[in-house]
Amino acid sequence: MIKQDLVTLIEKKRAELIKAASANGLTSTVVIRYSQELDHLLNEYNRIFLGNVSSHS
Template sequence: MRKHELLALIEQKRQELIQVVAANGLASSVTIKCSKQLDDLLNTYNRKHLQGIHS
């Protein structure tokens, strides 16, 4: 996946999470699932695109 595609997915998931929190609260299972999906996307981005920057 290209960098710009991954960044677009991250932003979409971030916006989705904001909406899910507003509708369901912070502790709902839907919110937690969405948050984990965002974490996975962010971790993928960090592994693929930031790995060599801090070395």
């Protein structure tokens, strides 16, 4: 995956997360799902481009 493509996906997911949290509250199932998806994208970025990932999965 191209670095800029992954950064774009991260930015899009972060915007979705913020919008959903504003509309539904921080503990809604949609917000939690988006947060988990963002975590996954950030972990992928770290794994591919920084060479490390947190081991708390």
